[in-house]
Amino acid sequence: MSVLVVGSVALDTIKTPLADVRDVLGGSASYFSVSASFFSPVSLVAVVGSDFPQKYIRLFKKRGIDIRGLETVKGGRTFRWQGRYGWDFNDAKTIATHLNVFASFDPGIIKEHRLSKFVFLANIDPELQQKVLAQVKNPRLVVSDTMNYWIEQKPKSLKKLLKKIDIFLLNDLEARQLTGRTNLLKAAGDLLKLGPKRVIVKKGEHGALLFSKNSLFCMPAFLLENVYDPTGAGDTFAGGFVGYLAKAKSLNERTLRRAMVYASTMATFAVEDFSLKRLLSIRRGDIERRVRQFRMLTSF
Amino acid sequence: MSVLVVGSVALDTIKTPLADVRDVLGGSASYFSVSASFFSPVSLVAVVGSDFPQKYIRLFKKRGIDIRGLETVKGGRTFRWQGRYGWDFNDAKTIATHLNVFASFDPGIIKEHRLSKFVFLANIDPELQQKVLAQVKNPRLVVSDTMNYWIEQKPKSLKKLLKKIDIFLLNDLEARQLTGRTNLLKAAGDLLKLGPKRVIVKKGEHGALLFSKNSLFCMPAFLLENVYDPTGAGDTFAGGFVGYLAKAKSLNERTLRRAMVYASTMATFAVEDFSLKRLLSIRRGDIERRVRQFRMLTSF
Numbered sequence: 001m002s003v004l005v006v007g008s009v010a011l012d013t014i015k016t017p018l019a020d021v022r023d024v025l026g027g028s029a030s031y032f033s034v035s036a037s038f039f040s041p042v043s044l045v046a047v048v049g050s051d052f053p054q055k056y057i058r059l060f061k062k063r064g065i066d067i068r069g070l071e072t073v074k075g076g077r078t079f080r081w082q083g084r085y086g087w088d089f090n091d092a093k094t095i096a097t098h099l100n101v102f103a104s105f106d107p108g109i110i111k112e113h114r115l116s117k118f119v120f121l122a123n124i125d126p127e128l129q130q131k132v133l134a135q136v137k138n139p140r141l142v143v144s145d146t147m148n149y150w151i152e153q154k155p156k157s158l159k160k161l162l163k164k165i166d167i168f169l170l171n172d173l174e175a176r177q178l179t180g181r182t183n184l185l186k187a188a189g190d191l192l193k194l195g196p197k198r199v200i201v202k203k204g205e206h207g208a209l210l211f212s213k214n215s216l217f218c219m220p221a222f223l224l225e226n227v228y229d230p231t232g233a234g235d236t237f238a239g240g241f242v243g244y245l246a247k248a249k250s251l252n253e254r255t256l257r258r259a260m261v262y263a264s265t266m267a268t269f270a271v272e273d274f275s276l277k278r279l280l281s282i283r284r285g286d287i288e289r290r291v292r293q294f295r296m297l298t299s300f
Numbered sequence: 301m302s303v304l305v306v307g308s309v310a311l312d313t314i315k316t317p318l319a320d321v322r323d324v325l326g327g328s329a330s331y332f333s334v335s336a337s338f339f340s341p342v343s344l345v346a347v348v349g350s351d352f353p354q355k356y357i358r359l360f361k362k363r364g365i366d367i368r369g370l371e372t373v374k375g376g377r378t379f380r381w382q383g384r385y386g387w388d389f390n391d392a393k394t395i396a397t398h399l400n401v402f403a404s405f406d407p408g409i410i411k412e413h414r415l416s417k418f419v420f421l422a423n424i425d426p427e428l429q430q431k432v433l434a435q436v437k438n439p440r441l442v443v444s445d446t447m448n449y450w451i452e453q454k455p456k457s458l459k460k461l462l463k464k465i466d467i468f469l470l471n472d473l474e475a476r477q478l479t480g481r482t483n484l485l486k487a488a489g490d491l492l493k494l495g496p497k498r499v500i501v502k503k504g505e506h507g508a509l510l511f512s513k514n515s516l517f518c519m520p521a522f523l524l525e526n527v528y529d530p531t532g533a534g535d536t537f538a539g540g541f542v543g544y545l546a547k548a549k550s551l552n553e554r555t556l557r558r559a560m561v562y563a564s565t566m567a568t569f570a571v572e573d574f575s576l577k578r579l580l581s582i583r584r585g586d587i588e589r590r591v592r593q594f595r596m597l598t599s600f
Binding site: 087088182183184185186203206207209216217218219220221222223224225227254257258260261297298299300 | 484521
């Protein structure tokens with residue numbers, strides 16, 4: 001089944017200890033779409049300026065991504081993010097954020113997309129996330145991401161949104177920040193009480209956790225020898241997760257756990273090169289090979 | 301087969317956000333012995349002062365631990381450690397260390413113990429670790445721990461020791477410190493070049509990794525709702541690991557991975573109460589139950 005994603009399409013300027021790149025394709029919806037497109041059809045809803053390179057449009061099209069929802073604001077400038085990473089790669093330091101056309105982004109969902117069964121609300125203003133969701137009729141699964149900025153700025157809107165979604169995706173710091181709990185088991189318990197049926201806590205290089213009221217899945221991460229650029233890892237994870245589920249027959253615990261493994265596998269590709277470079281070079285076989293490798297790394 | 305452990309037996313004074321305790325049984329060899337004793341016979345080599353409570357001697361005996369190698373220095377005071385933990389429990393702050401009788405500890409291994417097939421060299425001066433090891437005839441498996449203090453103070457002795465052991469156990473910070481590598485895969489690669497056939501990197505609440513030249517096992521950790529006192533978790537892990545291996549028939553990859561799971565399981569009990577309290581209250585059935593639970597938490 002088809003996946004609808006609403007988020008950002010950006011031009012990133014990134015410096016890591018290994019190299020730096022300028023105005024490369026980035027944004028939550030970009031990473032998500034490309035990652036999910038390996039498993040299911042994807043419709044992307046976002047906004048760019050008229051400076052957005054045509055080569056990136058072709059790239060989305062080449063992956064079969066439906067970009068009818070990608071609005072181009074004439075004369076506007078595309079959202080730009082500038083960041084830097086140190087050697088440990090865990091912490092992105094934002095140097096500059098220029099929202100540009102993204103500042104007035106107010107996505108209207110076209111008729112065909114309103115019937116989407118799988119929806120991913122990438123990390124944008126929770127009020128926008130709600131507005132988008134209100135336009136979709138009877139989705140089967142709604143997954144939502146967030147970030148520290150929205151937890152600080154719009155906690156009420158975020159909590160309102162949580163009542164309406166199925167799976168809430170956030171990282172360990174965000175889970176602690178939103179609940180005021182250090183212990184992740186307790187933090188997840190609190191988050192589940194706010195509405196979502198499942199909570200996924202991403203722990204970066206330490207793996208991820210999938211919580212429900214009655215179950216818990218603890219997944220370690222791959223150990224990677226070469227991390228070039230961690231930008232987009234979380235959104236690539238989300239893309240693998242929702243994309244995998246959209247093609248699966250059921251949404252039971254077993255399927256969700258496998259979706260987590262595919263999600264994590266997709267993220268390992270994302271960080272092996274800048275922007276979407278590595279993700280765009282792989283084939284389904286590479287993914288399956290790495291999933292098998294992951295099974296070998298973790299079985300006992 | 302029997303396990304020989306050389307390390308510290310201490311009296312700990314610990315403060316955590318939940319409570320504090322004074323002069324309770326601690327020390328690497330204490331945690332290790334009690335943990336390993338659930339799987340194999342254990343012989344403990346350490347030193348205490350004449351102030352060491354008889355109740356703790358009885359406790360070792362009750363667990364069937366051979367304490368012929370536990371020397372009591374008449375008129376001496378037992379090694380004391382005073383520490384404090386904050387809410388995140390990851391970092392112990394040492395308030396005071398009084399080596400006392402431990403300062404001149406120079407263990408002579410009695411004849412019967414020199415034939416031990418499984419040896420654990422707990423976190424003591426690497427020169428002492430070597431001295432002990434030199435007294436053991438043809439051990440089948442030698443596992444060694446260390447800490448930041450020895451990495452800083454005696455890196456040469458430590459590297460000399462590493463040539464003579466089979467498995468090196470340390471935490472992620474120590475692995476990074478000793479190798480100067482941020483990436484754990486590269487750090488472990490460097491450590492393997494120093495001599496040991498296997499390296500175990502403990503990551504606390506994030507699980508542990510088992511490396512060899514040709515294999516890697518990534519294990520997540522249990523998520524615990526209530527951590528009361530993380531003191532001794534690493535030594536309890538080591539005790540479960542070596543104890544499990546000493547009773548196993550082979551030392552192949554599969555057995556080593558299972559030993560990691562038992563090691564981690566034992567550590568979860570250790571942190572659920574102060575000192576050895578919880579570990580001393582469990583039975584084999586509790587361990588097996590938690591190992592099954594771990595399998596459920598991690599399978600996909």
